[in-house]
Amino acid sequence: MPxxxxxxxxxxxxxxxxxxAIDEVGLADATVMRIARHAGVSAxxxxxxxxxxxxxxxxxxxxxxxxxxxxxxxxxxxxxxTSPRDHIGAIIDGNFDRSQVTGPVAKTWLAFWASSxxxxxxxxxxxxxxxxxxxxxxxxxxxxxxxxxARACARALAALxxxxxxxxxxxxEGLDSDEARLLxxxxxxxxxxxxxxxSS
Amino acid sequence: MPxxxxxxxxxxxxxxxxxxAIDEVGLADATVMRIARHAGVSAxxxxxxxxxxxxxxxxxxxxxxxxxxxxxxxxxxxxxxTSPRDHIGAIIDGNFDRSQVTGPVAKTWLAFWASSxxxxxxxxxxxxxxxxxxxxxxxxxxxxxxxxxARACARALAALxxxxxxxxxxxxEGLDSDEARLLxxxxxxxxxxxxxxxSS
DNA sequence: AGACCTTTATTGAACGTTCAATCAATAAAG
DNA sequence: CTTTATTGATTGAACGTTCAATAAAGGTCT
Numbered sequence: 001m002p003x004x005x006x007x008x009x010x011x012x013x014x015x016x017x018x019x020x021a022i023d024e025v026g027l028a029d030a031t032v033m034r035i036a037r038h039a040g041v042s043a044x045x046x047x048x049x050x051x052x053x054x055x056x057x058x059x060x061x062x063x064x065x066x067x068x069x070x071x072x073x074x075x076x077x078x079x080x081x082t083s084p085r086d087h088i089g090a091i092i093d094g095n096f097d098r099s100q101v102t103g104p105v106a107k108t109w110l111a112f113w114a115s116s117x118x119x120x121x122x123x124x125x126x127x128x129x130x131x132x133x134x135x136x137x138x139x140x141x142x143x144x145x146x147x148x149x150a151r152a153c154a155r156a157l158a159a160l161x162x163x164x165x166x167x168x169x170x171x172x173e174g175l176d177s178d179e180a181r182l183l184x185x186x187x188x189x190x191x192x193x194x195x196x197x198x199s200s
Numbered sequence: 201m202p203x204x205x206x207x208x209x210x211x212x213x214x215x216x217x218x219x220x221a222i223d224e225v226g227l228a229d230a231t232v233m234r235i236a237r238h239a240g241v242s243a244x245x246x247x248x249x250x251x252x253x254x255x256x257x258x259x260x261x262x263x264x265x266x267x268x269x270x271x272x273x274x275x276x277x278x279x280x281x282t283s284p285r286d287h288i289g290a291i292i293d294g295n296f297d298r299s300q301v302t303g304p305v306a307k308t309w310l311a312f313w314a315s316s317x318x319x320x321x322x323x324x325x326x327x328x329x330x331x332x333x334x335x336x337x338x339x340x341x342x343x344x345x346x347x348x349x350a351r352a353c354a355r356a357l358a359a360l361x362x363x364x365x366x367x368x369x370x371x372x373e374g375l376d377s378d379e380a381r382l383l384x385x386x387x388x389x390x391x392x393x394x395x396x397x398x399s400s
Numbered sequence: 401a402g403a404c405c406t407t408t409a410t411t412g413a414a415c416g417t418t419c420a421a422t423c424a425a426t427a428a429a430g
Numbered sequence: 431c432t433t434t435a436t437t438g439a440t441t442g443a444a445c446g447t448t449c450a451a452t453a454a455a456g457g458t459c460t
Contacts, residue, residue, distance in 0.1 A: 401460100402459105402460090403458100403459090403460085404457100404458085404459085404460105405456105405457085405458080405459105406455100406456085406457080406458100407454105407455080407456080407457095408453100408454090408455080408456100409452100409453085409454080409455100410451100410452080410453085410454100411450105411451085411452080411453105412449100412450105412451095413448105413449095413450095413451105414447105414448085414449090414450105415446105415447085415448080415449100416445105416446100416447090416448105417444105417445085417446090417447105418443105418444090418445080418446105419442105419443090419444085419445095420441105420442100420443095421440100421441085421442095421443105422439105422440080422441075422442105423438105423439095423440085423441100424437105424438105424439095424440105425436100425437085425438095425439105426435100426436085426437080427434100427435085427436085427437105428433105428434090428435080428436105429432100429433080429434080429435100430431100430432090430433080430434100
């Protein structure tokens with residue numbers, strides 16, 4: 001069986017198996033054996049390719065974050081306009097991309113989110129992603145409103161996106177990404193509405 | 201040392217110690233020994249009063265949920281008006297009550313949230329709370345808009361509240377409850393604004 | 401009031417289980 | 431014959447639970 005050049009294949013397999021295991025039984029019960037079984041390999045392999053369980057978990061989170069970043073970046077690249085509304089809309093769509101929202105990924109994402117409260121390495125990764133979303137939103141809002149309001153809008157829209165995500169991960173039916181996009185875009189339109197001038 | 205009538209005291213002590221332990225090292229590393237040490241008692245006591253670790257965790261979540269429900273109910277009782285805007289405002293304030301938002305409670309809340317994805321008993325508790333928030337919001341929105349729109353507004357505002365909570369639990373500085381209230385109330389005003397009629 | 405018994409409270413050691421990590425063994429590839 | 435790939439048994443640590451032992455409190459009977 002053993003062939004050369006297995007490393008990238010196994011790494012991908014094991015990362016996918018990690019998400020499947022977390023989706024199945026949660027992070028707490030996602031043992032190396034269970035993950036290995038999902039990938040159809042033995043438990044020892046994990047230490048061989050990732051140095052240990054922590055290394056695999058970190059690699060899995062890194063993959064999710066980079067996929068998310070790419071989903072957003074791709075939508076913004078396809079944009080023909082430069083209007084803030086369209087850019088923020090693309091950010092919203094990217095965050096509710098099908099590849100991100102479905103089953104295993106969403107649950108794994110939330111599990112890591114909770115876990116990052118006490119694991120410094122995961123916290124670092126999560127913060128990088130978080131700041132990128134906030135900075136992108138803030139920069140676009142900044143183009144049509146004063147700094148203070150732009151910051152408030154960015155924080156609020158980011159919170160709405162995360163909240164929709166969170167609730168989607170918890171409901172048994174999963175996130176309705178079409179409805180989530182609609183709600184977020186509606187909020188965006190309301191935030192950009194110049195009728196309102198009293199908000200902080 | 202042993203005195204009678206210790207049960208309610210110990211139960212409260214252990215629930216508080218559970219939150220302290222989860223705040224300190226996270227749910228995964230909150231062992232019965234660590235929790236017991238926080239409460240200044242031995243590990244065996246936990247099985248004696250709660251039947252086991254799971255019983256203690258369930259009791260802890262129950263406590264958090266009932267505190268949250270009471271915080272909301274209290275604010276609504278103090279209301280002199282019956283306007284939907286004031287009622288929803290009270291719900292918002294209750295959800296960002298100081299007793300809920302500070303350190304240990306917020307982190308424990310999020311930890312249980314993630315954990316409830318794979319523990320049916322916690323999921324049940326979480327869902328009861330969730331539905332209560334949604335039903336309350338929906339009922340108030342329903343008074344000033346058609347059903348479909350009321351549902352969408354309730355879902356969106358609930359998501360914003362959860363999202364602000366989530367982000368507050370993750371940042372090292374904790375949640376700025378004043379800002380969170382402001383953002384949520386601003387969103388509420390925008391949702392109630394009749395200028396907008398195009399949303400779903 | 402003192403002796404006795406039951407209930408309630410609490411401990412800490414022992415037990416059995418589970419898990420991640422290690423490593424010697426095995427084998428195909430080059 | 432060296433490198434890369436993989437296994438699975440073993441090891442040692444950590445955990446939750448159990449249980450016999452201990453002791454104070456409160457009640458009862460004399």
